[in-house]
Amino acid sequence: MEKPKNAFKGHCLVVPYPTPGHINPMLQFSRRLEHRGVKVTLAVTEYIFKTMQDVAFSSISVETFSDGKVADVETDIQDYLVRLQENGTKTLTKLVEKLCASDDDHNDPLICIVYDSFLPWALDVARKFRLVSAVFLTQSASVSNIYYHVWNGSLRLPLSESSRVFIPGLPPLEASETPSFLHIYGSYPAIREFLVDQFKNFHQADWIFFNTFYKLEEKVVDWMTKNWPMVRTIGPTLASMLMDKRINEDKDYVLNCYNPNTDSCMKWLNERPDSSVAYVSFGSIAELGKEQFQELAWGLKNSNVYFLFVVRSKEQSKLPKGFLEENSKSEKGLVVSWCPQLKVLEHKALGCFVTHCGWNSTLEALSFGVPVVAMPQWSDQITNAKFIDNVWGNGVKAARTNDSGLITREEVEFLLKEVMEGEKGEEIRKNASKWKELAKEAVDEGGSSDEAINEFVANIVGY
Template sequence: MATKTHVLVLILPVQGHINPLLQFSKLIASKGIKVTVVFTNPIETTSLAGNESELIKFECIPERIKEKEVPENSAQNQDAHEARIQSLKVKVLEHLPLILEGKASSGEPVKVVVYDSLVHYAYDVAKELGIQGAAFFTQSAIVSAIFYHLHEGTLRLPLQGESITGSLPLVPSIFKQQDMPSFVNDSTGAYASILRFILDQSLNFHKADCLLINTFDTLEPQIVSWMVSHYPNVKTIGPSIPSMYLDKRMEDDKDYGITLFKPETQACKQWLDKKSSGTVVYASFGSLASLGDEQMTELAWGLVNSQCDFLWVVRASEESKLPRNFASELAGKGLIVNWCPQLEVLAHDAVGCFLTHCGWNSTLEALSLGVPMVVMPQLSDQPTNAKLIVDVWQTGVRLLSGEDGIVKRGEVETGIKEAIVGDRSIELKNNAVKWKQLAKEAVREGGSSYANTEGIVASILGN
């Protein structure tokens, strides 16, 4: 049903943030709502125009300054992070009002701004212009709750003792300090400014007109119930993945549409088509994680020693860390690509498990497609997601690092074998299939998450 309603969606141009927010944009556009997607930085990709439609248009906020690249492990790291955070805020506060005023003067006024929860000050811009504001949380409900309690002071840093359940009674008792988001356990180090940036998203609980969380009720029932009881404007709208993998309600919705990397789709498909059902290890550490040279070597030989076929995504910037001549000596047992169409790969019958960094999008995709996981979290919310995967949802195997912080090849080999052919492989697969069914039920007509998504028009438009 067509409507004159116009929604602006503000996205940080990081792949893990683009995917769910863009998917949400497509979903509300399918209800006849006009959507302007605005990226907080220019995106160097030709895919923007190709993904526009009658109801979805794209814009980018221009660069304010060309920021100097600083090595991740340099002494200047802290200052560099702080500079990027402040530059982002200045750009949004400067350009978002101009965009919103421009839409109004052109006869297409925006009624709601849906913004990445990290850019919480976008709400203040919207409110100043009399526009509703909805914060979109791209992480799990439990991680959002942890950050909320840290921001409110009911959970204090540094964390004391192994157990944190006294401060967070809704968190399962099995959660320990090491299961907290990595920035929480490095609150005074190089990532201190990032932690402050992340914690400030909790301001949305007190001011946003609607809080959208990319999860579904049956996945995190206790945390979601607590949130809704304290903040009735909380809506679960996940899993935000393309419709063809869930309810098939949006025709031809097979991928997110915009990728910052070029996927080697044909090569992946042709290689997977030659493999037997459930025999392939798919390994990917997302768009940001950077493994050290020694860890890459151990991971490489762990994959080989598992004697399983494997498809491994190694970004171009990481290729130099592979053992010498490694890719050329795999003899068909392994395929290394710079990027792949992850949903298509996970949905392929040949894939038996997913060796993952446990990013939230990857986690939701694996759960929604019924794929067991071998987890090797790196940073941010990934340790918490890994704990949920292994000990709460019981769909994965955890790889443990040694005293030097390196996951050794023997550990990689053992974890893969356990997930694909080990004693627990059937249990893991059955649990994964159960979550696949629950994810489909969540978005089915009448399911709680899909009902919330349908109700977004009424909720944030005040109807």
């Protein structure tokens, strides 16, 4: 039973890394805490806050801290991370002081900081004020375990191209199936160091949360729990109205970084047959080169399946000449600059999801039972695609088959038909449906994720 909003028994500060892909799962987790009687304040950077003024957060308060960023100007990642820690530590400390003083007046004591694993310095802030600390990992438990073994030195870099990687709780991996920052050793060294260093103190937190569900990554979670008893799976952290429907006010699904073409997307999908549409989106960060974009576009057209293709405005120049004009005359495809992904994925017209395999998109596809055509680009996407294809069986990974390392139009066409119409597609759809049921089971009352959140709340507020 939901507690009245004036009957909070404690107060948590939730601090995500300042990108929508990290804010959204922690926002949904915050809503589940609030539903259980915990007052929640979401702390975002001042720059991010300016872009989300029109977003509703129920009764969750939003406060800001500084990362030193004042404009949308790309900077060196190493420089940004240094400024984020320096400015973030100082301004988050001031925010905690402010909240502690305010809570004394309103009898909602600040008792906990839930912080993104990409912000390991937030643990020091929690300790300074003797608050309970909970680290929240927004990548899969499997990918996190790979980075952890790099941090502790048991997985040595650089990896040999021909070597196989053996990590506790994971299937054997080819070097090329590890995150790109590891197997392409010279790429983005600052990001690799950043991802590895998130594990320098994570085991010192009072709680370790993974945005996954137990049955999805059972073996690796069991291995972690033996080493760190405070590990809990609390996902998938999607809006309650899309999963267990226990939070009636949970209508604003996510923070969008672009304005979605909601009406046109939904109208078009409503007019398509069940399980007939391929949804194609590569998120807000991943970028395909011009040649790859054109191969993908021709593959979609040649497949003769219905498709909803998200092409950000800055990338429309990469499409084949005349593609948009020709497509606008056809009923087969709809090209939009952005769309409400969760509403699309839950739509009955969806037949498959062509995705870059970021963890949020991967978990969403699993949770809605949508078969996947995996086209990973970099980072953890490569490992996620491996699991989609070979472990979970809810999709297929596209092969880079030509001399330029591109996924050809023929490969795109073949995989779309295979997943949506072929014999292998039947098995994939069956697996996708199974994971949908298990994801819902995890967040339903008494499920593994539900119980983990209940345990956490009972521990910090004493009921």
